[in-house]
Amino acid sequence: MSEPAVARPVVLETTGLTKNYGRRRVVDQLDLTVREGDVFGFLGPNGAGKSTTIRMILGLIRPTAGSVRLMGHDLARDRLGALRQVGAQVEAPAFYTYLSGYRNLMMLGSLSGPVGRDDIEETLRRVRLKGREGDKVRTYSQGMRMRLGLAQALLPQPRFLILDEPTNGLDPQGMKEVRELVRQLAHEEGITIFISSHLLAEVQQICDQVAIINQGRLVVHGAVSTLLAEQGETSLEVGCDPVERALELLQEPPGWVQVRSQGEQSLLLQTAASAAEVNRRLVAGGVAVHRLVPQQHSLEELFLALTGDGQ
C-alpha cells in the first residue's frame, strides 16, 4: 500500500453497530473502518457474529443500534445510494437453480445497472466458468456455484467488494485462483475488498488489514503486519554444525536467546535478536550455518490467543 491510511477515504464505517435477537446480543457495539484500497480480513470463530455484521452492512438485517456508512452514504437513509457501487456475496451463493448461470448473472447483474453480453462473458472468463454458462445452475457443483457467486458480485464492476467465505467448497486450485483474483482486484484494479473467512493462513496471505471479533465484540482491529509484530519475539530455526559449539556461543549474555528444541544439526531458538545477528555470532565462533529460517507469528496464533482457542 503506497499511501498512508489516513489519506485514503473511508469506504465503510460502522459505529456502535449492535444487533439483538430477543435478549441475546449477537453483535455488540462494533466499530469498524475500512479505507479505500484495503484488503480487509474479517475474522471470528463460528457464531461470533460475522455474517450478521455483513448482513447489517448490506442492509439485509436492521441493526438494533448503531450506524453504517457505506461508500459515503448513511445506510439507514440512503440504502440504494450506498449499494450502487458494492458487489457482495453473502454466505453460500444462492441462485435460481432452474435458470442457466448466464440467465442468473443477467438477472442479478442488471439490477445494479446495464449489463451487456460482453460484460458477462468477461466475468465468466475471470472466474473460469466460460463454457458452462448455458447449463442450469442445478447441474453446477458447489465449487462452480461459488465461482458464479463471485461472478455475480463482480458483475456490477464494484468499487467495494464484500465476500463472505468466498473459498468455501473450492478445491486447493480453486482457492489459489480466488486468492490471486482478490490480489489482482485489489492491486491492479484498486477495488477495496472486505473478506470474511475462517481460513486464517489465507487471510494472512491476502489481507493487509484485519478485524477479529468474538462473541459479537471487536477484539482487535489493525494492520496485519503491525498486529503480528506486536506479538513480540519470533522463533528462529538454525541449521548448524556443530550444535554443541553453537549452544556455547549463544549462552552469553544470559537470556538473549532461549533454546526451544535441539536436533542433530539444528536448533529452534526463541529470540528478539535478528537472524543476521545470530548468524554473525555463530560464524565468528567457527560454527557452520547452513540454514536460518525466521518463523513469524501467524495470524492463527494471534486469532487463537485473542479468541481463547476459538471458543
Place this chain on the structure above:
Amino acid sequence: MILLLRHELARLARRVTPYVVLLAITALILMVVLGFYYDPPGIFSGARAERKLNDVQVVGNMLNGLLICQFVLKSLALLLPYLAPVVAGEILGAEGGSGTLRALLTRPRSRSAVFGAKFLAAAAYTLLLCAFTMGVSLLLGWLAFGWGQLFEFEALQAGRVVIFTEAEALRFLALAYLLLALAVFVTSSLGLALGSFFDNGLVPGFVALGLVIVLQIAMGLPFEWAETVRPYLFTSQLAQAPQVMPTNFDPETLALQVPWDQVIWMLKVCGVSIAVFTGIGWWRFVRKDITC
C-alpha cells in the same frame, strides 16, 4: 420496477408449479366436457335435436361452447381461489427458502419495488389463470359441441328461459371471469402476504388455503354473529362472480337484469381485502431481517 417485474414474470414462466395448476384446470375442464358429451343432464339429451322446454319450442344447439364456459364458471372455476395462493405464496416464500432473496436485496433496489414486482406478477398470473380457464372451456366446449346462443344455465334449471346472443354471452362471461379474477386475487394476495412471513415455497400457499377454509367453516356456523360478519368477509365473496350473469329480465323492457348492487359490494369487499393483505405483506417485507 419494470425490470423487476420482467424478471419476476420470466422466473414465473420457468417454474413448474404454475404449469401444474394450468394442467390441472385443463384436465378438470376436459372431464366436464367428456361428462356432458357422454352423459349429458336430461335437459340436454339429444342436444342437437328439436325439443320443447315448458311452452317454448327450442330449435338449435343448446349445449355448446358458451354453455360449457358458463358451467365451468359456476362450478370448477370456483375452485381457483384455492389453487392460486399456492403459486402466489411461492413467488415470495420460495425466494426466502432458497436464499435468492439476499442476492436480490443486496442490489440497489428498494424492498418496496421488489415486493411491488412480486405483487404485479401474482396479479398477472391470477388474470392469466382466469383467462386460461375461460379460454380452454370455450375451446373444448366448441370443439365438442359447437357454437350457439347461450341458454342461461341457472334459469334453465329453474325451468325459465333466458337467452343471450353469442356477443352478449361472451361479454357477460368475460365480465364474470374478470370478477372471478378479483376474487382469486384476494386469496393470491393472502398467499403473497404470508410469503413474507415464511421462508418457504409451499407453506404460505397452504397456510392461506387453511385460513380460507377455516373462515368459510366459521362463517357457515348458524350463529347470529356469523350472520352479521359474513357479508364483510372475503370468503363470502369468492363464489359471487357468476352472479353477474343475469338470470332474469325485465318483463316490460325485456332488458337483462344484472344484480349490480351485489357486484359492487363484491368489488368493495374484495378490493379492501386485497389492500389489507397486501399492506400487511409489504409492511412485513420491508422490515424483516433477511436471515435465510
